[in-house]
Amino acid sequence: MGRAPCCDKANVKKGPWSPEEDAKLKDYIEQHGTGNNWIALPQKIGLKRCGKSCRLRWLNYLRPNIKHGGFSEEEDNIICSLYISIGSRWSIIAAQLPGRTDNDIKNYWNTRLKKKLMGKQRKEQQARRVSCLKQEMKKGNGNFMVADNENQNPYWPEVPVPVYVPYPNQDPHLNDHSSIRKLLIKLGGKFSDDYHQHPNDYGTNLQGPLNISSTQQLYGNSINMISSSASMNSLDNTFSQLPNTQYDVAGTGMHMLQGLNSFPVELTEMVYSYPQRLDGVGCFYGVDMVNCSTGTNSAESTSWGDISSLVYPPLVSIDEGCHEGMIAFEESRDLDLQY
DNA sequence: AATACACACAACCGCAAGATA
DNA sequence: CTATCTTGCGGTTGTGTGTAT
Numbered sequence: 001m002g003r004a005p006c007c008d009k010a011n012v013k014k015g016p017w018s019p020e021e022d023a024k025l026k027d028y029i030e031q032h033g034t035g036n037n038w039i040a041l042p043q044k045i046g047l048k049r050c051g052k053s054c055r056l057r058w059l060n061y062l063r064p065n066i067k068h069g070g071f072s073e074e075e076d077n078i079i080c081s082l083y084i085s086i087g088s089r090w091s092i093i094a095a096q097l098p099g100r101t102d103n104d105i106k107n108y109w110n111t112r113l114k115k116k117l118m119g120k121q122r123k124e125q126q127a128r129r130v131s132c133l134k135q136e137m138k139k140g141n142g143n144f145m146v147a148d149n150e151n152q153n154p155y156w157p158e159v160p161v162p163v164y165v166p167y168p169n170q171d172p173h174l175n176d177h178s179s180i181r182k183l184l185i186k187l188g189g190k191f192s193d194d195y196h197q198h199p200n201d202y203g204t205n206l207q208g209p210l211n212i213s214s215t216q217q218l219y220g221n222s223i224n225m226i227s228s229s230a231s232m233n234s235l236d237n238t239f240s241q242l243p244n245t246q247y248d249v250a251g252t253g254m255h256m257l258q259g260l261n262s263f264p265v266e267l268t269e270m271v272y273s274y275p276q277r278l279d280g281v282g283c284f285y286g287v288d289m290v291n292c293s294t295g296t297n298s299a300e301s302t303s304w305g306d307i308s309s310l311v312y313p314p315l316v317s318i319d320e321g322c323h324e325g326m327i328a329f330e331e332s333r334d335l336d337l338q339y
Numbered sequence: 340a341a342t343a344c345a346c347a348c349a350a351c352c353g354c355a356a357g358a359t360a
Numbered sequence: 361c362t363a364t365c366t367t368g369c370g371g372t373t374g375t376g377t378g379t380a381t
Contacts, residue, residue: 014350016350059368060350061349069347108347111347112347
């Protein structure tokens with residue numbers, strides 16, 4: 001026996017909202033608030049809509065101060081860096097962008113940003129391939145592998161695909177939104193729990209955003225990782241300068257990434273593809289969000305060795321070959337550092 | 340001009356967590 | 361403590377619009 005539906009599907013209208021419906025909903029909420037009960041709301045107003053649908057319509061479209069489209073370069077950078085940092089936690093990402101909704105950001109990411117980013121990554125990878133090939137040809141190194149098609153990466157050895165186990169042996173505090181919220185609060189974010197503030201009860205997840213400077217401080221390095229934008233370069237190392245923030249490089253921080261079982265393969269690939277630029281992200285991942293426990297700080301963890309230890313262990317390998325692959329990967333990393 | 344295709348955006352669905360009785 | 365209800369979230373689908381053929 002399944003769960004009871006939230007509304008009578010037969011008597012509920014679906015599809016696009018009419019201007020009349022919008023006006024009814026908007027007027028009512030502006031006058032009375034949501035009453036903390038979306039399910040009952042459509043009946044009160046006389047709308048033949050599901051409560052969830054009303055909520056969504058209000059949050060994503062009717063609520064005041066909503067921005068649609070026209071994402072700025074800065075917003076792009078924030079979205080990208082946060083996505084790389086925390087994955088598809090759209091509500092958290094949206095909380096950092098005033099006037100943006102999670103749905104909007106999600107759509108924007110899926111339709112544009114992802115492609116934009118992937119295109120950028122491919123270009124840079126190709127450039128790296130070319131320069132690497134040139135170097136190897138100069139050296140006359142016969143061991144160098146040359147890929148014969150687009151899908152093979154001649155530069156990085158084939159690394160076994162890690163199996164992402166949701167939240168493997170890590171602190172359970174790291175597994176949920178509230179934990180991430182705590183982290184962001186700790187690092188300067190502002191996430192009010194007061195979601196319902198009638199008469200201006202907008203039921204929004206868009207609480208006061210981090211001011212942009214703190215956002216940049218928080219994400220500056222990871223932003224820098226994916227953006228070659230000169231405007232962002234000044235943000236280098238700002239993260240490591242955050243007061244009272246210490247890093248547990250080998251500890252819990254990276255589990256955050258592993259815990260995101262929705263973390264997309266392409267972004268994982270991106271991270272693997274940019275080892276030399278991961279310092280800042282490593283710092284971000286390395287934050288012990290529970291205790292801010294002692295550990296190496298970002299300045300001490302700038303070597304790729306530290307970063308690689310963040311990225312791989314303690315992922316569960318498919319088989320023993322994985323370990324060998326990791327060794328090969330480490331070796332290739334040393335090769336990379338020579339350049 | 341008609342059609343096919345691609346893209347962007349709005350909306351829906353199912354699940355999980357939190358709240359409440 | 362348990363069951364039920366509501367909310368919030370993220371993934372997915374549907375629809376309208378623009379562009380290419």
